[in-house]
Amino acid sequence: MIHRKQTNYGYKADKHFQWHIVEEEAQVIRRIYKDVREGKTVYQISQDLSKEDIKSPTGKDNWNKTTVDRILRSEKYRGDYLFQQYVTVNTADKRPILNQGEAPQYYIEEHHEAIINPKEWEEVQEILNERARVAMEKSAPHEDVGEHKIETLTNKMYCGECGQALVHSRTQVKNSESYYHNHYWTCRHFNRPHQYVNDPCDTRYFRQRYIEQHFIHLLEAISTSPTFYQDALDAISQVELTDEDLDAEKKIQNELHELNQVLYDAVSEGLKEQGQDSRKVDRITEELCGMYNQLKVYSNRRENAIQYRKNLKQFMKNLKLHMIEQPTTFSEDLYKEFIEKATVYKSGKIIYHFNFGFAWTTDERYDSFLEQMAVERKEKSRKRHEALRNRPEIAELLKYCEEPRVMKEMLAFINERMFISKPHLMDVVINPLLEAGRMEKFKAKRDDYHLEQNHYRMKKDEEL
Numbered sequence: 001m002i003h004r005k006q007t008n009y010g011y012k013a014d015k016h017f018q019w020h021i022v023e024e025e026a027q028v029i030r031r032i033y034k035d036v037r038e039g040k041t042v043y044q045i046s047q048d049l050s051k052e053d054i055k056s057p058t059g060k061d062n063w064n065k066t067t068v069d070r071i072l073r074s075e076k077y078r079g080d081y082l083f084q085q086y087v088t089v090n091t092a093d094k095r096p097i098l099n100q101g102e103a104p105q106y107y108i109e110e111h112h113e114a115i116i117n118p119k120e121w122e123e124v125q126e127i128l129n130e131r132a133r134v135a136m137e138k139s140a141p142h143e144d145v146g147e148h149k150i151e152t153l154t155n156k157m158y159c160g161e162c163g164q165a166l167v168h169s170r171t172q173v174k175n176s177e178s179y180y181h182n183h184y185w186t187c188r189h190f191n192r193p194h195q196y197v198n199d200p201c202d203t204r205y206f207r208q209r210y211i212e213q214h215f216i217h218l219l220e221a222i223s224t225s226p227t228f229y230q231d232a233l234d235a236i237s238q239v240e241l242t243d244e245d246l247d248a249e250k251k252i253q254n255e256l257h258e259l260n261q262v263l264y265d266a267v268s269e270g271l272k273e274q275g276q277d278s279r280k281v282d283r284i285t286e287e288l289c290g291m292y293n294q295l296k297v298y299s300n301r302r303e304n305a306i307q308y309r310k311n312l313k314q315f316m317k318n319l320k321l322h323m324i325e326q327p328t329t330f331s332e333d334l335y336k337e338f339i340e341k342a343t344v345y346k347s348g349k350i351i352y353h354f355n356f357g358f359a360w361t362t363d364e365r366y367d368s369f370l371e372q373m374a375v376e377r378k379e380k381s382r383k384r385h386e387a388l389r390n391r392p393e394i395a396e397l398l399k400y401c402e403e404p405r406v407m408k409e410m411l412a413f414i415n416e417r418m419f420i421s422k423p424h425l426m427d428v429v430i431n432p433l434l435e436a437g438r439m440e441k442f443k444a445k446r447d448d449y450h451l452e453q454n455h456y457r458m459k460k461d462e463e464l
Helices: 025-037 043-053 063-073 118-136 208-223 228-237 245-271 278-327 332-338 366-389 393-400 407-415 421-434
Strands: 012-013 019-020 082-083 107-108 157-159 166-174 181-185 337-346 349-356 439-444 453-458
Touching: 025 043, 025 063, 025 118, 043 063, 063 118, 063 157, 082 278, 157 166, 157 332, 181 208, 208 349, 208 421, 228 278, 278 349, 332 337, 337 393, 366 393, 393 407, 393 421, 407 421, 407 453
Parallel strands: 157 337
Antiparallel strands: 012 019, 082 107, 166 181, 337 349, 439 453
């Protein structure tokens, strides 16, 4: 029998490596399995546990979805043990990895007392497997049509509200022919209540297109700004050493030389006397370290200022070339090379921190972008509708309607030539013609109907 002292959540081991149930933790585990059998998702369970202030296995306030899933998938809660499920192959690294054939595995049944009845454990596995199968079918990959993720943005953007990194997400929009993908970026703490119930963020999702557009407009603004270059130089000058700093640096260097001599004398004197005042040596050594650290600060500032000037000069040169060749496109090269960090606020304000020690932004905000998107969608819709009205099939329908027709007849006529729904036909074709006075609507009886019906008729040129 193999005994392991390192246990899982819900158990503790005694000095003989025997596992014993920790009842308080076991109650949480039984609840998790019960919730799955009653239909709750892993997401819902992790959210409930976090809201109820139940500590996670690592003592945190928030339960991670992955943690709940591991508890549900672990054979240890049915009383079994898979030995060497994880192994360490690189002794220098010392980080265990999932054993995928690197070492033999041993499955030990009834290794310890079960928290979950084996029959119930198997039932939960079947539920989870079926959910995974359904999710796999729903999330089957589709051709990436439309926008594409810009990898350069990863690890560059941070939330201005809470400081967390912005993470990527993608939505699929189904149209008549394929899936169109939209890409978004948002704070990792936003809209993730199952992970950050006690540490939320109230920012918003940002379309990647906005991020691109904002940077394009930023570069336009910089290229035409009469003050940007000088403002950047002024910021760099704040890093450079002043005359006072140079005097202080020189003074420290002189004092350093003198103090080194004092240290040498103290050590020499101690050796002659077959002993030394360690407190005096420690005090001098500590003082020397402080002086070296201060000199390092001055040295770093000098090096940074030199590098900042080089970076600024290179940025202005690359920007000028970009504005000549591709002024209306998102420059991944400029973003990757010169932007160290972008702070994104809830309003859509983005402050760019350049690698020459200077930050800049524009007045552009996300609400204006959404309004712009709405106008663009309306214009695209108008063009699609106009193109539809200009199709030959619609021309045939209008000629057909020179005689009074009811909607049923009109719909049957057009659907013999192309498919179009009744609401779409009314909104895109009939109503615009009625509003323009080119078609008239009136009620009339027909021989085969007792009730009056709406009839539609195209007006001839002489009637207009």
